[in-house]
Amino acid sequence: MLAIHNGQYQYLLGSVSANMFPLSHIPLFSLLSMTVILSAKISMVNSHGCESFDNVRSEVIETNDRQSSEKLDGCIERKKLHDKTIVSAYFRNQKIPKLGKESVRYLVKLKTISFWGCNVETVEAGAFKGVPQLKNVQISFSNLKKIRMGVFNPIETLELLRIHDNRIDTIDDQAFANLTSLKKIYAGNNALSYWHSNWFRNSTNLQTMDFHNNKIRTLPRRAFATLPKLKRINLDWNEISAIESEAFRGLKKLQYLGLGNNRLTVIHESVFPSNIQISTLLINANYLNYLSGELLNKVSVLEVFLDYNPWKCPCLKEIYAWIHSTNGALRVYDGCGSNHVPVCANRKSLLQCSENVDEELSRRYLGVFANLTKPLASGCVRTD
Structure with a gap:
């Protein structure tokens, strides 16, 4: 079975086409296998370092000074904040035993983050x-x-x-x-x-x-x-x-x-x-x-x-x-x-x-x- 590395899927399809090898001739099992391998790799990349928060609450302040309370799982990033652009995030008396790799990521306007009494x-x-x-x-x-x-x-x-x-x-x-x-x-x-x-x-x-x-x-x-x-x-x-x-x-x-x-x-x-x-x-x-x-x-x-x-x-x-x-x-x-x-x-x-x-x-x-x-x-x- 062909091993597919992250970012090589398009290259693979181009190679298949160039060799006049129609996809219809590729066994269904192989296509499914490629899909499973690729999906697994994408899932692994997306979840990397994003397991620090488990149903925790954060008070956030957006660039327009609007305040809200957010429930978070995994990590804190823009897409988990419903695409809000925040400048501050406050976690208080939550259970967060570990801040793993990339727990706080890709928040380009964030200026303040506080974990107070979070164990x-x-x-x-x-x-x-x-x-x-x-x-x-x-x-x-x-x-x-x-x-x-x-x-x-x-x-x-x-x-x-x-x-x-x-x-x-x-x-x-x-x-x-x-x-x-x-x-x-x-x-x-x-x-x-x-x-x-x-x-x-x-x-x-x-x-x-x-x-x-x-x-x-x-x-x-x-x-x-x-x-x-x-x-x-x-x-x-x-x-x-x-x-x-x-x-x-x-x-x-x-x-x-x-x-x-x-x-x-x-x-x-x-x-x-x-x-x-x-x-x-x-x-x-x-x-x-x-x-x-x-x-x-x-x-x-x-x-x-x-x-x-x-x-x-x-x-x-x-x-x-x-x-x-x-x-x-x-x-x-x-x-x-x-x-x-x-x-x-x-x-x-x-x-x-x-x-x-x-x-x-x-x-x-x-x-x-x-x-x-x-x-x-x-x-x-x-x-x-």
């Missing part, structure tokens, strides 16, 4: 195809564990990516690379324990990154060196105990740097470039006893959150002088102010700032919070 566990490379204007993607409040290379990279127009509130613990190398339009990424409330600078290779227009409330332990050398336009970094509520030398190399002016509620005992002056300006700096609720004079000479701030570190009192006095010299302001988190807890600790023999870690002094200071008659709000101080 997404897996997103395959190539999930988005033929979306030349897509700017905003959200996959949040789901069960996503891994970000694969090739999922977001093909979306050249992507500006805003929200993947927060998942269970992400793995990100492939260069998973966000070559996204030259990407400006903001929100990936907080996940389970990442490490940081790789090559995640964002050649994504040089990134301005905001939010990875708060993960489990990141270390910031490596040159963590942000390829991101010269970065303005806001939120790494609050992680497990960061070490920041390597030159971690912030390449950055000159930050609007926000969040390092609060981590496990820092020291911040070496070598982590920052000279004369870096930080509008808002959060280093509250760590285990810091001091900031070195070299560090204070490198950095200027407009406002800083220092509260609930086991500061040595002479060292805290130097920090206050630094804030004053840069015309900065001291801030305290809402709900964390108290007149019943100390702002620093000291040894009787300590009259000047000694730039070394004093673990025993830190234990004494943090032990005070275990015996407060009126405990501070959750998150104000880290005692674990």
